[in-house]
Amino acid sequence: MSAFKSLALAMAKGFVRDKMALFFAIVFPIMFLLLFGGLLTDQGTSKSEIVQIGSVAVLDQAPKAALATLDISKESSEKLALEDLRKGDVDAVVSQTGDTLVLHYSQADAVRSSIVRGTMGAIVQSANAAASSTPNTYTLKATQVEDQALETIQYVTPGLLGWAIAMGATFGAAANLVVWRTNGLLRRLRLAPIPTASIVGARVLVSLGVAATQTIVFLGLAIVLFGLKLTGSWPMIIPLLIAATLAFMSIGLLAGAISKTEEGATGLANFVILPMAFLSGSFFPLDDAPTWLKTISNLLPLKHLNEGMLDTMVRGQGPSAAVWPIVILLGFAVVLTAVSAKVFRWDK
Amino acid sequence: MGAHIEVAGLTMAYDDVVVVDDVSFQIAPGEFFGLIGPNGAGKTTTLEMVEGLRRPLSGTVTIDGIDPASRDPKLLRRIGVQLQTSAFFERLTAREQLQSFAALYDAPRAAVGAMLELAGLEDKAGTQTSDLSGGQRQRLSIACALVHDPDVVFLDEPTASLDPQARRNLWDVLRSLNDDGRTVILTTHHMDEAQALCDRVAIIDGGKILQLDSPAALIRGLNAPVRISLAPGTLALEEARGLSGVISADLENDALIVATRDPVSVLTALAGLGALEGLSVAGASLEDVFLELTGREYRA
Known part of the structure; x- marks a missing residue:
């Protein structure tokens, strides 16, 4: 022993x-x-940078929670903003003409652009839902396996x-x-x-x-x-x-x-x-x-x-x-x- | 104390090459026994069979009647081995090495301090073995072989690759090993070492024992001439060659060397001539016996 x-x-x-x-x-x-x-573990949590041209009512009136993943800055010249987008300095440019929301994005970063499009789509959808008085019939709850x-x-x-x-x-x-x-x-x-x-x-x-x-x-x-x-x-x-x-x-x-x-x-x-x-x-x-x-x-x-x-x-x-x-x-x-x-x- | 070792007809072969050929000898308790021979002579293989590390092809080894290859714990406890390479645990200090080996043999812990003293390593007790000098490592490996106070000690080339000071220093440790009746077996290719330490030596070459006796008897048996060395110019060469009993006289390395088997009459004659300047007299050594027996040609 x-x-x-x-x-x-x-x-x-x-x-x-x-x-x-x-x-x-x-x-x-x-x-x-x-x-x-x-x-x-930190992947995908950084915010998308968006430039807003002039007044965009949908964004201005959107609830804070919906904007949590966006970093919004304002710019008056659309030309300059689009230049920044092309260079990749920002992820998207948004402007509003009447009831139409125009979203410029670049396919250079496919993942990022699809995130921005998805987020903006959701914001427009909830703005539409708020504008009509009918309550939502269906909701989606996503769960991965x-x-x-x-x-x-x-x-x-x-x-x-x-x-x-x-x-x-x-x-x-x-x-x-x-x-x-x-x-x-x-x-x-x-x-x-x-x-x-x-x-x-x-x-x-x-x-x-x-x-x-x-x-x-x-x-x-x-x-x-x-x-x-x-x-x-x-x-x-x-x-x-x-x-x-x-x-x-x-x-x-x-x-x-x-x-x-x-x-x-x-x-x-x-x-x-x-x-x-x-x-x-x-x-x-x-x-x-x-x-x-x-x-x-x-x-x-x-x-x-x-x-x-x-x-x-x-x-x-x-x-x-x-x-x-x-x-x-x-x-x-x-x-x-x-x-x-x-x-x-x-x-x- | 001590053990009786009996080796009879020991034979070993690797791939049909016989490396140990019918070797027999007996060692008495308290004897300091040397196995000497050139590299590849079969001395290490012989030692390994006596230790029990290798089973012989034929022949028998017994230590106090027990076959060492049986790994009988009772016998193993009575044997101490120092192997050719310094076999230590990695990254342990000198003291920890001794403690580990003491524990393997259930030896009292007090033995550790005594062994550090024997090896002269008290002030190196806390040093890791890799930081010890070659001589210190060799002394430690011998101390590790002795920590359980064995009756038989095997030393395999304990002074290999040491400088002259470290060798002499180690001899002092080795010389006392058989004082209290311990049986010691040593292999070496330093002839001065075997001559200084061993009671009897077996000269091995080609797997066979060529001679087995005390170093003094082996040297006498050689009947080699005595070499008388004088300062050059003490005597003319012709005059020296003319003295009765002189075999040869030559100038070698800034000295006049006179060889004779009758040193008494030659020295008397030289004294009569007043030609003793720079005198030194050298008899044959075990090395001369060894070279006489094994030849002088180089072996790899």
Whole structure:
């Protein structure tokens, strides 16, 4: 027991004192979280700039709420205003002749121009409704479904966390195995009166500790900075992450068993992890991906971790949604560990 | 304290190339035993089989009657190993390395302080191993091998790549290892080191033991001439060659070298001639025995 504790302590100290490992396991993924969370959540909220020529009764009389997404400035010369529009300095120019509202827009920014046209159309429509005394018969309430309804942060957090866990566990196991084999520590430990299981067990414990730290820091930041909301069965991510850590450690073990140098092992781990992160939807959803790509992604452990986390922590599904992913991850760990044991060597 | 090691008919081959060929020897408790030989002679493979890291193709090794390859925890607890490369945990300090190894062997924590003192690393206890000098790292790796007070210690080229001061300094540590009856096995290719430390040495080449005896007996067995060195000009070459008992006399490197197997009569004659300026006398060393046995040609 004291041998197991001292091995785990030695590995943990070795990790905490390795600034590069800390950076790649914790800081690097958080940079992506800040980037994705900060950039994508603000999309589409900036106001459309509109120039009003002379008096436009519809706008002047419109309720404040209807104008919330518009930034209206007034200008007397229509010619100058249209010049600004052509240059792209403003998004639309509005004037009123009698009962006709004229909206100039530029197709240069298609998204923006359609937003302006939609907003103006709605304002005219409600002005018409107000002018006639008949109450509205129909109203439209728009509701989106599935991941589109999830705010960006809700989608991005589980995926990036999955990627971070995959990196931490894979690189930790791979580097540990190769470094200890090349510096002779594995041989040295083999001559110590301790079972091999306590060496492996200590490494698993340290990797689980790293994964737990990553999870707490990640979810904490996403909740505090970006308002991530966890749904009902989110505690199921704990067994999910334990199973995933074992699966990714088995990838690292295999990379470490095959490679002769630390550089080779981390290179090989990178070669596996980065494409896997893209193909598993860690960075963007794969809903629109071709079928063959989705088939490949179903073979990847990270894909099942991501789906399990999305289902339980943001899509509001029950705990049972995590069961299959856990079974698949554990199966993956068993198979790859068995393969690694076949190619494992104690010394160079 | 100490253990009896018995090696009989040890043979090992890789891909049909025999690297250890029918090696047998016995080591008594308290003995300091050296395995010496050129690179690729098979000494490290022999050592690994005795440690139990490798199973021999044929032959047997026992340490107090137990096969080391069985990884019997009772036996492993009695063995201390210092491996060729300095095998340490990454980014731990000297003290933490010793604490980790002590814990692996259930050794008392008090041993850590004693080992830091033995290795002369008290003021480096809080330094990470990567920041220690080569000599300090070697002393630490030996201290890590001794932290559980083993009965048998294996040292694999402990002074490789050290400067002369660091080597001598390490010898002082090594010399005391078998004082309280511990059995020590050392591999080295420094002949002066084997001569200074070992009770008996086995000279290995081509996987076979060529000679096995105490360094002094091996040197006597060589019956090599004694080299008497004098300042140049002390004596004419012809005159020196004419003295009785002289085998040869030559000028080498700013010195007159006289070789003889009868140093007593040659020195007496030189004293009679008053020709003793710059005198020094050198007998054969273990290195001469080694070169005589293994040849002088270069090996990669």
